[in-house]
Amino acid sequence: MSTTRAPDPARRNPQVTAAILEAALAMAREDGLARVSIEGIAARAGVGKRTIYRWWPSKGAVVLDAWAQRLEERLHRRLEATQTDDFEADLKLMVKDAWIDTIGDTRGVLASIVAEAQHDPDLAAEFRKRLISPASALVAERIRRAQADGQVAADIDPYRAIELIYAQLYYRLLIVPGPHDEAYVNDVADLAMRGLRP
Amino acid sequence: MSTTRAPDPARRNPQVTAAILEAALAMAREDGLARVSIEGIAARAGVGKRTIYRWWPSKGAVVLDAWAQRLEERLHRRLEATQTDDFEADLKLMVKDAWIDTIGDTRGVLASIVAEAQHDPDLAAEFRKRLISPASALVAERIRRAQADGQVAADIDPYRAIELIYAQLYYRLLIVPGPHDEAYVNDVADLAMRGLRP
Amino acid sequence: MSTTRAPDPARRNPQVTAAILEAALAMAREDGLARVSIEGIAARAGVGKRTIYRWWPSKGAVVLDAWAQRLEERLHRRLEATQTDDFEADLKLMVKDAWIDTIGDTRGVLASIVAEAQHDPDLAAEFRKRLISPASALVAERIRRAQADGQVAADIDPYRAIELIYAQLYYRLLIVPGPHDEAYVNDVADLAMRGLRP
């Protein structure tokens, strides 16, 4: 007989959830996830610590939840529109949309989450599930169409192609400093395209 | 008038330094940098905490120091030999040497350091200074020669070329799971070469 | 806005309080207050340091609390009985009761507390409030009755009389060595009485 019963999501108070997510994201943006504490979130959201632990396993999970939710809202609004027959143009648009318009100034939060995920396998899994996988699937789909069109070499694994593109962005985010402006993301796509063409 | 005077490096005890670095690296390899604590290092090295704080600003700095020192020793022994006239072969050798033979099973430590560096600008700077910059300079040099030979397109910035290559490795290290074996690094180089050729 | 809020005494765990006081007093008796540390008390009581700091400002305060509590329990049981019409006999009984039966072998703790109080004004105030004042008030009352009876000279301030008596005991406790047996406390009262008689 377990003492700690699983909580009932039906009885969850949505206002409380919102307050926690808002506080967590705000604090992560201000100070970086490393300086965020569950205690701090609880205080700022006017909430008991218990309530946070009831619904999330760690501060990283809270911030990821808040951050991903915000992204998903934005992405749903965009990703239908961008479909022409020019793969390179579509690619540049997709990358710009994602990296600049959607992530934008929450890039630091993304970096924090990746950092935290290095020692938190659950968070890493959740991060890939919420963010990397859906985005990759979407882009992979477009790449496959480009391969059918003959705009991308047929012998390339779409997922490796994605790595070739996005890895550059993450490298600049996590390893070396540098601007993340439109010129840069265009350059990223250009350089990748050199290798992807048939 | 500052209370904490700068310590005198001349009076530093090299045995103590070695013990600290060894303990720090061992613990980082076993549990990951996030679980390492200054207190733990001190205990394992049989050293006072004060002694660590005297010479390093943070646990990340200690582990980076230990880890980079180990790498530098290895690299010095290698990087002279590997110079043929075939850039692609050289590139594959360099990447394999660095990522598999040298970093090898300390890949997790590298990931930890990058993670820590996300909220520690000093550590980030030191990491780039000790690791990224020297390695990049070396590879950039080889790329320039390849451009002169006509094996690499002349209009590519060597540093962007490096990003195209290494970013893939860091992406798999930090973002998505996957093997880091010889087949993979070859594939990384192959994919990059597609874009680099004239 | 203060970060550290005042704790709520209603939520205090009495078992924890008891464990801390017991550990503190035991350690003070064994090694003297100077060798007691908050850390040591916490370890022995199986308690977090924070819990001690939440309720007491210093190790001296903990030990005083434990020691005074023990004394108060004993004193309440005694001080009603001792009331005859012979002031000198009553005085001797009171002094013996307090110094030998009640304080007894915790004399070293008392000395430690007085020592600590020399550089801790809050502790000094608490010590006087918990110990010196109530005991003095009680004896002063008896002296006033003796003055009304003509057993003590009317022109003497009762509190100065108390000093004349008790100062001798503290002098031997703190300044010069010597036994604290019944013969001695009788002698103390005798010598004082010489000066107090009309």
Place this chain on the structure above:
Amino acid sequence: MSTTRAPDPARRNPQVTAAILEAALAMAREDGLARVSIEGIAARAGVGKRTIYRWWPSKGAVVLDAWAQRLEERLHRRLEATQTDDFEADLKLMVKDAWIDTIGDTRGVLASIVAEAQHDPDLAAEFRKRLISPASALVAERIRRAQADGQVAADIDPYRAIELIYAQLYYRLLIVPGPHDEAYVNDVADLAMRGLRP
């Protein structure tokens, strides 16, 4: 063969000694002995810690040395003069001389030393040897003469008489607050004399 040889007092540098004692006393007067540290004394005196440990066993010993030295100088100049045939007058003069003119505003240092002595038996012994014993011997001598003269009851132990007097002063110093002015020391002597007269 002992590694730590006993130091040679003949080679001791008197300027260094003076600097240490001066610094120690100054710091003890400013902040109380409890806040004095060997490290602090060393820094203020411009001296290595080793040098202090070479000649004194503890910070208490240093401060006692400095303080007692200062007192001895003063006492030697005074105590010859004060000899009339009126014991009570002599007593008042002696007490006032010692407590007000000699100790005066270093009363806090005295309290600190007594406090420290509670957990440092060596310091306690040294304190009694340097201060209590010589002063007591002197006063005891005068009391014996007064007993011969019939000014003090012959059946009183001179040392107990001394306790009766001085204990009051230490009680006010260590236990209860209150002025230490001339009126008070006179009152102390008056009250004691009531009990000492034949």
Place this chain on the structure above:
DNA sequence: GCATAAACGAGACGGTACGTCGGGTCTTTTC
């Protein structure tokens, strides 16, 4: 409709680690 079980705010609690201070020992260099 009303009891009753859960979510919730609050925060006490046992812990771990933080970064700092000083104690006392030791070594190196200077005089």
Place this chain on the structure above:
DNA sequence: GAAAAGACCCGACGTACCGTCTCGTTTATGC
């Protein structure tokens, strides 16, 4: 060989959060 300087091991300081655990209070079904 005394002394200045300070590195070193160690123990304790007082603080910040961790994650668990009561407490009452509020709320919102389910009998």
